[in-house]
Amino acid sequence: MIRKIAFNLFAWALVLAVAFPLFWMLVTSVKPQFELFRRPPTILPETWTFEHYIGLLKETNFLNYFWNSIILSTTTTLIVVAIATIGAYSLVRFKYRGRETLAFLVLFTYLLPSVVLILPLYLMLVQLGLSNTITSLVIAYTTFALPYALWLLRSFMAGIPEDLESAALVDGATRLGAFRDVILPQLLPGIISTALFTFILSWNEYLFALVLVNSDEARPLTTGVMNMLVSSFNIEWSLLMAASVMMSVPLIIVFAFLQSYLTRGFGAGGVKG
């Protein structure tokens, strides 16, 4: 019994240590500015304040960036998941020449470093006159999101018994009919999981945003918030922590309600291969 309690305390001490930076982020974001520089620091704020959040929304471009990020990530996710779903169906359930090579190529691009693609993509998008637009970022994000989504969905697709599709075919459905009636409903958890991953990936992306967008109109949160850090004369940590919390809101929502989909995605994609 005592060993059990000791083990639990030990385990939770470790868990809390890992989570401490995030806790500290929350705490800092609700402390008034003067309390930040108190020695020794206060673990829980003596005075709670939401002034930083209000300031963030009212006096900075945060909302603008936030909105850009929402549009950017949603568009990327929708396009990528749509293409990847039918692509994965084709890769798993159809037979044609070159299918194996293609599957291999998907895996290969899944591992490809963005740095290699970014220079030619930059040139290409500048030539197309798309630099400094959200569209350019959607195009750029496809380079990592599509292989990723394909790889995940391929694995989910392979988990759907082939007999189900066969049964639908015998029952009178066409291939696409069977896809719509039988495969799609079965694939739905996989699609949700893939969409969440793609969304988070796009939401967190930094390098492409840094290189391709240089105006506040199209800047997403990642580069936008970093810009706030760099441009201000003295760093307002509370404000930055408030921005960090706000930036993590979609994630917190996913964690609170849809976490099982994230774990599922892990099993299907990253590790099992």
Add this chain to the structure above:
Amino acid sequence: MADVTFSNVQKHFGAFRAVQDLNLDIREGEFVSLLGPSGCGKTTTLRMLAGLEFPTSGEIRIGDRVVNDVAPGKRDIAMVFQSYALYPHMTVGENIAYPLKKRGVEKAERARMLKDTADMLQLTPLLRRKPRELSGGQQQRVALGRALVRDPKVFLLDEPLSNLDAKLRGHMRAELIELHRRLGRTMVYVTHDQLEAMTMSDRIAVMEGGKLQQFAPPQEVYREPSNRFVAGFIGTPGMTIIDGALSGSPGAWRFDAPGISVEARHLGPDAAEGAASMGVRPEALTIGTGDTPATLRLVEQTGHENIVVVSIGDIRMTGRTTPDKVWSPGEEVMISIDPDMPHFFADGPNGKRLNAKPSPRGNEPSHSLSNLSEVSP
């Protein structure tokens, strides 16, 4: 008229020949089993008939129509899968009605047909449930219902009973026989279980190594197996097959193996001197009386009979006796082999049967054979 025809059908997966030179005529209304060990090509054959696999060459016909290019849904077939393949996100009712919906049957008609089928299979109380809430036996019924609901020309069944427990399997076997009799539709049934094939079929197509070994009514497959493979595969307990050699001349053949020398009667024109084998069914062996000494090795008491293994030198033979006989292993006994009953096969694992064919019998599908289910254990 032939209802299902395979003409020179081949199916290769890369270098693997799953089905070779298959010729099969299935008559209208017939219950045909494709029987064989796993990997023999029986499921591939069924899937080609369903349109789920494509023959490498050859022609498949349903009725008068060549169906090689016809989509599965347009072949007028229904199929029951080994895994049942029930659509998990649909209710039982939606599952059964799905083929009707895909064929554009209007809603009121659909409801009526669904009701008929559900009543017939006693599924009515379950119609609103999801497949995962059902027992294995109930799922099996739903799969059957989905096949039955639209009255197709041919039913395809791929080991439909293999996921049920033994008791339920026996029950479903009887039900399927009854169903076949009532509907009078052509049924093609894939199984590796010879009891199922023997009790249900009008004719059995025994397959092995991608090749059709024999296609005949159950009794014929049992009594006149076309070759050594079929002889060994059919029958429980199995036929004892003894390697030896034939000598002599037509009308006066002898079969010799170490410790055994018997007169080989009823050989046909294919018989020749040299290596051959003799097959002895348990019922051809008399234990306790006879002229050949043997050692008793094993007695299995099943209740209504004893299954007895005896050995002559290295040869082990299986026979049956009545349960009142008391034996103990190691005992010396005299045995005899009924000289009119052994089968003889040419050399090799698929060696042809050498016995003379009896006068040809009628080839009409005999439903009476279905009654075997009541007799079999």
Add this chain to the structure above:
Amino acid sequence: MATRPKTLLERHYALLGLALIAPTVLVFCAVIVYPLISAIYLSLFSIFTPTLEGEWVGLANYRELLTSGDFWSALRVNLIWTIGTLTLQIVAGVGMALILHQNIWFRSLARSLILFPYFVSTVVAVLVWKWLFNDLYGILNHLMMTAGIIDWPIDYLGMMPNALISVILVGAWKYFPFVVIAVLARLQTIPDALYEAARIDGAGPVARFFDVTLPQLRDVLVVIIMLRAIWDFKEFDLIFLLTGGGPVNSTETLPLLVYKEAFALNQMGMASAYAVVMMLIMLVFMILYVRRTRSVDGA
């Protein structure tokens, strides 16, 4: 293999399959294959980034790259970073997975908390850590001084070797949850019977770990290590945001060098050469991983 006459239906299906994969192929060609080839092509030019004008220089970029100290220094830093952070990720990840596999209080909450750093944006992670690392008001220095480990505040990011160590630690913190989840998933599939058998054979907890758990984890660990090695090697955001490669260039890895060449030094051609060489190095890992995945797929 000889081609054979296919049935109409089979051809129809094959065409449908091709139609469904066509969007993928188009996108791949446009945003991956074409840029990849361009990258190689660009590396043969000397291009001034602001004007994007350049002249053919052949392999000169590569010659310069291999003889310059920058490349070798970046490769060295890159390897130290990768090996350092990967090792910590694996050790911490397996350890934490073993803990979370036990029936501890509020297990799912603990798992969420552990998982969070992995999903949080690198920008957020870096901002938080910069605040923790702050030399005057950072909680880390305060805690260490209170505990008596140090007498004076430490400069975590502005000095060597502190900067590299800090980067490696933050990298480990951010990415070890990946290992936790992967290992945890595998742990849950190890049959209890194996542990019971080991217990009957007299194996203690330590022996059970080495004789039962570790061999069962071997396969998944190999995959995790390869995958994480590839991802850590190409990491840009975390290092760039934490130190920007500094102080001077002591935390500058190859991806940072590519960025610096292209957008700070305005040498687009040279940057491409760096990128290509970096990809060639990674190709070794990638081929290993792909081959392994394929063999597992085939089995």
